[in-house]
Amino acid sequence: MPAPLFSSADETETAFYDALSRADIEALMALWAEDEEIICIHPGSVRLVGHATIRASFEAIFERGSVHIQPVQLHSSRNMMTAVHNIIEEVHRSAEMTQDIHILTTNVYVKTAVGWRIVLHHASVAPGRAPNELFRASMLH
Amino acid sequence: MPAPLFSSADETETAFYDALSRADIEALMALWAEDEEIICIHPGSVRLVGHATIRASFEAIFERGSVHIQPVQLHSSRNMMTAVHNIIEEVHRSAEMTQDIHILTTNVYVKTAVGWRIVLHHASVAPGRAPNELFRASMLH
Numbered sequence: 001m002p003a004p005l006f007s008s009a010d011e012t013e014t015a016f017y018d019a020l021s022r023a024d025i026e027a028l029m030a031l032w033a034e035d036e037e038i039i040c041i042h043p044g045s046v047r048l049v050g051h052a053t054i055r056a057s058f059e060a061i062f063e064r065g066s067v068h069i070q071p072v073q074l075h076s077s078r079n080m081m082t083a084v085h086n087i088i089e090e091v092h093r094s095a096e097m098t099q100d101i102h103i104l105t106t107n108v109y110v111k112t113a114v115g116w117r118i119v120l121h122h123a124s125v126a127p128g129r130a131p132n133e134l135f136r137a138s139m140l141h
Numbered sequence: 142m143p144a145p146l147f148s149s150a151d152e153t154e155t156a157f158y159d160a161l162s163r164a165d166i167e168a169l170m171a172l173w174a175e176d177e178e179i180i181c182i183h184p185g186s187v188r189l190v191g192h193a194t195i196r197a198s199f200e201a202i203f204e205r206g207s208v209h210i211q212p213v214q215l216h217s218s219r220n221m222m223t224a225v226h227n228i229i230e231e232v233h234r235s236a237e238m239t240q241d242i243h244i245l246t247t248n249v250y251v252k253t254a255v256g257w258r259i260v261l262h263h264a265s266v267a268p269g270r271a272p273n274e275l276f277r278a279s280m281l282h
Contacts, residue, residue, distance in 0.1 A: 037218050039227045039247075046267045047227065047245050049216055075190055077178050077251065077260045082223035084249050084261055086180045086188065104188050106180075106247050106263045108225050110218065119218045120225055122247045124265030126187050 006031075009083030009109035012116045013071065016107070023066035029055050033110055033117035041122045043103055068092035071105070073130070083109045083116070088130045089123065102130035147172075150224035150250035153257045154212065157248070164207035170196050174251055174258035182263045184244055209233040212246070214271070224250045224257070229271045230264065243271035 006012040012031055019028035032038050032051065040054040041047050042061075048054050061067060071087040078084065089103040108120040147153040153172055160169035173179050173192065181195040182188050183202075189195050202208060211231040218225050230244040249261040 033218075035218060037216050039216055041227075041245055041247075041265065041267075044266070044268065046269065046272065047216075047229070075178050075180055075188075077174075077176060077249075079222045079251065081220045082225075082251075084223075084225075086182075086261060086263070088188070104182055104263070106182075106249075106261060108218075108247075108249065110220065110223075120227060120247060122227070122245070122263055122265070124182065124263070125185070126182070127185065128187065131187065 004030075005115035006117075007115060009076075009078065009085065009107075009116045012109055012118060013085060013107060016118065016121075017069050017071060020067040020069060023062040025055065025059055025062060028058055031118050033112055033119045034114075035119065038118065039120045039122070041124070043123045043125045081111050085109070090130065100128060101125050102128070145171075146256035147258075148256060150217075150219065150226065150248075150257045153250055153259060154226060154248060157259065157262075158210050158212060161208040161210055164203040166196065166200055166203060169199055172259050174253055174260045175255075176260065179259065180261045180263070182265070184264045184266045222252050226250070231271065241269060242266050243269070 006015060016031050036050045038054065039047060039049055040057065042057060048057055070090040070092065072090055073088045075086045076083060085107045087105050089105050091103060103123055104126050105123040107118060109116045110119050147156060157172050170192065177191045179195065180188060180190055181198065183198060189198055211233065212228040213231055214229045216227045226248045228246050230246050232244060244264055245267050246264040248259060250257045251260050
């Protein structure tokens with residue numbers, strides 16, 4: 001089955017967190033750009049470069065089960081070719097929810113001939129609970 | 142004095158680390174895009190959004206002195222409008238050099254009417270010493 005052709009970075013991002021929630025390694029890896037310079041940094045971990053290394057890291061994560069993340073409080077900048085998303089990841093694992101940390105993630109998407117793909121996923125740990133930040137989307141209501 | 146007009150992301154990145162090394166807040170802030178969605182994440186810290194908040198954070202850093210960083214082991218992806226740099230930051234402070242950590246940073250630059258500007262700086266801590274990674278630039282020699 002060919003990989004779906006996502007027409008926006010938002011669709012690709014939704015598919016990314018969906019693949020994580022289903023521990024679907026094939027769906028997950030099909031979302032990355034066909035470029036050996038793709039970068040993945042898991043929270044508190046070293047930098048991973050290229051498809052083989054990144055795939056192996058997610059396979060190791062999925063051995064412990066799927067990962068349920070709700071991306072919230074998006075800030076983005078975009079142009080015709082690139083979208084830069086910075087989000088707070090709400091990780092739905094009961095153990096993690098009690099910790100006094102939150103995860104900040106930068107996801108960068110580029111428009112390719114086969115739709116919007118991920119070129120960079122950089123996640124890191126921040127202290128304290130996620131701030132309940134007022135942001136533009138909520139101010140529209 | 143008007144801000145210099147940088148003709149590439151590389152030039153803007155050089156100017157960013159130069160401004161840090163001189164604790165020059167005006168030069169540093171002139172490198173950011175004129176957009177209130179700009180994002181800065183210092184290692185281990187919360188997300189900062191917008192010029193005023195980011196400026197205040199660097200002013201607080203500069204009160205403790207300038208910051209000497211050598212960006213190394215660049216991985217990048219770019220198109221006509223955007224450049225995504227992922228680097229390892231070598232921080233030249235004697236105390237830090239003895240620690241068993243390194244800093245991973247994603248810098249995103251966009252081409253604007255007034256040259257290439259920063260829209261996102263996301264730095265985080267990784268365990269262990271910086272890997273002595275073979276990368277393309279070194280393989281050219």
